Amino acid sequence: xxxxxxxxxxxxxxxxxxxxxxVSLEIPTGMFGLxxxxxAGKSTLMRTIATLQDADEGKIMLNDIDVMAQKxxxxxxxxxxxxxxxLYPRISAIDLLDHFAILKGLTQRKQRKEIVTALLQKTNLYxxxxxxxxxxxxxxKQRFGIAQALLSNPKLxxxxxPTAGLDPKERNKFYDLLSEIGEHAIVILSTHIVDDVKELCxxxxxxxxxxVVLEGKPLLLINQIKNQVFQKIIDKKEIAGYRAAYNVIxxxxxxxxxIIQILxxxxxxxxxxxxxxxxxxxxxxxxxx
Ligand code: ADP
Numbered sequence: 001x002x003x004x005x006x007x008x009x010x011x012x013x014x015x016x017x018x019x020x021x022x023v024s025l026e027i028p029t030g031m032f033g034l035x036x037x038x039x040a041g042k043s044t045l046m047r048t049i050a051t052l053q054d055a056d057e058g059k060i061m062l063n064d065i066d067v068m069a070q071k072x073x074x075x076x077x078x079x080x081x082x083x084x085x086x087l088y089p090r091i092s093a094i095d096l097l098d099h100f101a102i103l104k105g106l107t108q109r110k111q112r113k114e115i116v117t118a119l120l121q122k123t124n125l126y127x128x129x130x131x132x133x134x135x136x137x138x139x140x141k142q143r144f145g146i147a148q149a150l151l152s153n154p155k156l157x158x159x160x161x162p163t164a165g166l167d168p169k170e171r172n173k174f175y176d177l178l179s180e181i182g183e184h185a186i187v188i189l190s191t192h193i194v195d196d197v198k199e200l201c202x203x204x205x206x207x208x209x210x211x212v213v214l215e216g217k218p219l220l221l222i223n224q225i226k227n228q229v230f231q232k233i234i235d236k237k238e239i240a241g242y243r244a245a246y247n248v249i250x251x252x253x254x255x256x257x258x259i260i261q262i263l264x265x266x267x268x269x270x271x272x273x274x275x276x277x278x279x280x281x282x283x284x285x286x287x288x289x
Contacts, residue, residue, distance in 0.1 A: 002029050002063055002155050002186050004049070009058030011044055019044040020055060021210035031182035033197030033218075034190045035283060036207035042190040043083060045207070046160045049188070050080045062156055079149030079157040079185075081142070083164075089134025093125055093144055096133060100148045119147040123177060139170025146177055157187045163196055175200055198279045206286045213286045221282045229281050230272035231261045249284040263288075 004027040011020040019041045036042050047053045049060060051071040060067035067074050088096060097116050106112040120126040123143040128136075133144065142162055149157055159178065163171045179200055181187055189196060197204050197218065205215040214221065229249070234242060236258050242248055246262040253259065261275050262268060263285050275281065 003027070003061075004156060004186055004188075005061045006045075006049070007059045007061075009045070009048065009055045009060065011041075011048065011053075011055045018210050020048070020058075023058070023207075023210070023212050025205055025212060025215065027186055027188060027203070029182075029184070029186050030203065031179060031201045032186065032188050033201030033204035034188060034207060035192065035194065035197050035204060037192055037287060039209075040192075040207040041210040042192075042207055043160055046080075046158050046188065046190050049156075050078060050082075050158050051075060052080075074156075076152060077155040079146075079152060079154035081145040081149045081157075081159040081162060083160045087133040087136075087141060087144070090132055092130050092132055093136070093147075094120065094129040097144070097147055097151070101151055104151045106151070115151065119150055122150070122180075123147040124173065137170065138165040139167070139174060142166060142170075142174055143177065146174075146181075150181070155185050157181055157185050158190070159187070160190045161192070162189065163191065163193060194280050194283050206283060208286060208289075213289070214282070218279055218282075222277055222279060225263065225282060225285060226277050227274065228263050228265060229261055229275040229277050229285075230264055230268050231259055231275040232270075232272045233257045233259045247288065249281065249288040 006023060006025045009020050009023040012018045023045060034042055048055050049067060051067060051074050054068055062074060065073045094116065097119065098112065101112045101116055106115060120129050123146055125140065125143055125147065128140065136144065163174060166174060178187055178189065189201065191197060201218060204218050205212050207213065233254065239251065239258065242260055246264065246268065248260050249263050250261040251258065261281065
């Protein structure tokens with residue numbers, strides 16, 4: 001079993017933004033969801049783990065490799081799919097993957113061909129392998145990104161905001177692929193989309209303003225607040241009063257009416273009814289703090 005241990009990681013950018021504030025996490029083999037709003041520090045953490053930038057303080061260990069000190073060792077067993085994955089539009093999928101394979105040091109022609117073919121099949125791109133990447137859909141591009149990330153048979157796979165712009169069908173295909181990889185590797189999925197984590201991840205953390213504000217197994221985290229979330233359809237004019245009186249974690253509309261959800265240890269009465277609790281509610285409790 002592989003393990004990634006992040007200890008007391010902090011990073012302040014030159015402009016004074018503290019993107020990571022004493023972040024500690026233990027991530028075992030399997031799918032790990034890192035959830036947080038834009039600006040939470042997720043990409044900074046992902047890039048640091050992927051050896052693309054350093055933190056000011058703290059340590060990251062991947063098994064017995066010190067990530068920030070032994071970057072070359074890490075890169076040999078790392079697969080990284082960044083938020084923006086640049087592709088050469090006029091090259092075919094198979095040619096570009098072959099090219100990346102050479103860069104990864106797979107110099108033996110026969111072995112390389114076998115690996116490239118297997119990865120194109122695994123990512124469901126074999127049929128379209130001779131097509132130019134410029135004509136690929138968002139989902140196909142992401143799957144190509146995964147194919148290149150898997151070239152080194154990685155122990156650690158990092159995917160940053162992978163489902164943005166994918167339609168539901170493409171997203172499902174992508175989820176299936178990731179879960180398969182998660183059977184044998186540490187997969188960290190960074191996202192602001194609760195559904196991504198809900199469907200895939202056995203462990204998760206929520207980040208906000210550079211800090212890890214909650215961590216655990218999604219189901220346990222849901223159970224912790226199961227009987228503490230209540231909801232009520234209210235009049236728009238009353239919203240400020242409710243905000244002052246309760247811990248309002250979410251405001252949205254339901255069939256055109258404003259509806260609020262609150263977190264409360266005891267029954268708030270006044271027409272509130274118990275709310276169904278899922279990962280969204282867990283997430284909202286953390287963001288509303
Ligand atoms: P997320 O991926 O969760 O959206 P980021 O790690 O991209 O979060 O950003 C965290 C914070 O750091 C944000 O406030 C962002 O504006 C800031 N930030 C990110 N990269 C840089 C940079 N290179 N220079 C200065 N500030 C940055």
